[in-house]
Amino acid sequence: PVHVEGPLPVILSIHGGGWSSGSKARSPAIRFAARGYAVASINYRLSGEAVFPAQIEDCKAAVRWLRANAVKYNLNPDRIAAFGSSAGGHLAALLGTSAGVAELEGVKPQPEESSRVQAVIDFFGPTDLLVMGGMHDRPDSPESRLIGGPIQELKDKAARANPILYLSRDDPPFLIVHGDQDRVVPLRQSQLLHEALVAAGVESTFRVVPGAGHGFSRPEIDELVLAFLERHLKRPVARQGWVDPDRSEPAGTMYRVFHSQSACGEMSYLVYLPPGYHSSQQRYPVIYWLHGIGATQRTGATRAGFVSRIDAAIRNKQMPPVIIVLVNGLRDSWYVDSLDGRRPVESAIIKDLIPHVDATYRTVAARSARAIEGFSMGGFGAAHLGFKFPEWFGAVTIVSGAMLPATEPGNYAAFGFNRDYFLANSPHVLAEKNAAAIASGTRVRILVGEKDPLLEGNRRFHEWLLRLGIPHEFAVIPGVPHQVGRMYEALGDRTPQFYSAVFAAAVGEAAVSAASFQPPRDSTL
Structure with missing residues (x-):
């Protein structure tokens, strides 16, 4: 679609044809592009070229590619629906x-990206091939x-x-549609899938x-x-997203909700507590991690792998134990108070969350x-x-x-499309305004991938800080695109x-046990 704002939810269209014919060229999902969805119609290896599981491997590779290229094509990597009919329905x-x-992932381009929809x-779509009969x-x-x-x-193969083989309670919602006069794929195939989904506690509409x-x-x-797509890909979360409806707790984190006076209600976050927290009276430093546009508070513990890497370093005594807070920055807040006052994210973080x-x-x-650390929009937010507030x-x-x-004019909704308000919240302007305070007590680093389309913007910001006399580290990471998992893996x-x-400078104030870690001799980038 054209003339749209923000990252678009994605429909991954998978063609039918008995796994042996068909093409991405004729996607029935294209008609939904006019309703605000990006449609990615894909091909996959047909059965005359490769046998199962090549077909699902290709579908999973397509999902990972979409996530890896979400910024480039203005896609929401956390809102992808699989849509298919007949053989395509089976693959969806x-x-x-x-x-x-793992056995269905195949060779993994973009291995850091998830293939979850x-x-x-x-x-x-067919479900259980062994009971279709005839x-x-x-x-x-x-x-x-x-x-x-x-x-x-070849019953085992x-x-x-069979999609039912892999069912789990955390699977996404399903919409299953089947004609009662279908003479190719028996209606019972869809009934079997629907019944199994419901039994597993997965939302299914049949x-x-x-x-x-x-x-x-x-x-x-x-x-x-x-209606199904609107509910699950465009659904408004509670109070414009202040409470993440996904209460999962990935990578050793805990899901928490507290009352934010600025947000006039509850606000969610994830928190990681280091090993030994519950068996000691020790106090700990805190890292606040900010996600990118279209992502959620879970990203730092899932696609980024930030939490698991810090946890491993703590357990290996490479760094002192810390608390990590994964902040809910809404979908596209830029971590500022919106001009219209409806999304005071900055105030909720500074006045309430901390x-x-x-x-x-x-x-x-x-x-x-x-x-404070952040990726993409979160990087802007960390600087802002x-x-x-140095x-x-x-x-x-x-x-x-x-x-x-x-x-650049303030052309994002959080800034009310107001250039003056955009400038008032710009890290460039704030760095100049508070240069002395930043230089005297804030360690700053800028990390960007060599293949990241945002490289030049980061380089210009680095040069701006040099002109302002703000000490900082600037590193271009070889071979890394705009992919959060690849970046942290490369670091x-x-x-x-x-x-x-x-x-280390906070050890005295922190009462961090000096015996609990040994700082490395060379701790610079």
Whole structure:
């Protein structure tokens, strides 16, 4: 679609054709692009070229590619639906139930990206190949060609193609549609999938279309699909996203909600507590991690791998134990108070979240023991907050930051499309305004990938800080694009080394046990 704002939810369209024919060229999902969705119609290896699981491997590779290129194409990497009919419906369903199943991932381009989808639309797709019966059991049937031999003689392999095999409670919601006069894929195939989803506790909507055969187009079904997509890809979260509806707790984090006076209600976050926290009276430094545009508070513990890397470094005594807070920055707040006052994210963090964390956990409530770091939009946010409130943060890390130049008009909704308000919140302007305070007590680093489209913006910001006399580290990481997981993987031990050096100065204030870690000799990038 054209003339749209913000990252778009994505429909991954998977064609049918008995796994042996068909093409991405004719996608029934294209008609939904006019309703505010990006549509990615894909090809996959057909059964005449490669047998199962090549087809699902290609679908998973497509999802990972979309996430890896989300910034480039203005896509929301956390709002992807799989949509397919017939054989495409089967692959969409399998994509929905097999997230994290290594044997179906194949060779992994963009290995740091997840192949999980957030919704599935399955139109009359096969489910259990072994119970379809009749012509489907023949050695030359589409199902047998998919598996690489007669399915009743290769039952174990055929069973691996059944989406039900991989079901788990955390699978995404399904919409299943099937005609009651389908003579190609029996209606019972969709019934089996729906029943299994419901039994596993997964949301499933099942619509039987009276009088419809194997393929149909009806306005009421289009409206059903759009309503499903709106609910699951465009759904408004509670109070404009202040409370993340996903209460999962990845990578050793805990999901927490507190009352934010600025937000006039509850606000969620994830917190990581280091090993030994509950068995000691020790106080700890805190790192606040800010996600990018279209992402969520979970990103630092999932796609970024930030939490797991810090945890490993603490356990290996490469850095002192710290608390990590993964901040809910809404979808596209830029970590500022919106001009219209409806999304006061800056105030919620500075006035509410940080005091709440210091009151709730055993933190060292001091500038030298508090750091802020963010990726992309979060990098902008880390610079914005760190440079506007230098007395609050002893370290600011900008990772692949969306460092919008001060000369660019304020063309983002958070700034009310107001250039003056944009400039008032610009890290460039704030760095100049508070240069002395930043230079005297904040360690700053800027990290960006060599292949990142935001490289030049980060380089210009580095040069701006040089002109302002603000000491900082600037590193271009070889071969890394705008991908959060790739960046942290490439940084390796350098992030723990940085924080070891940052928080070493806070040891006296922090009552961090000097015996609990040994800072490395060379702790610079």
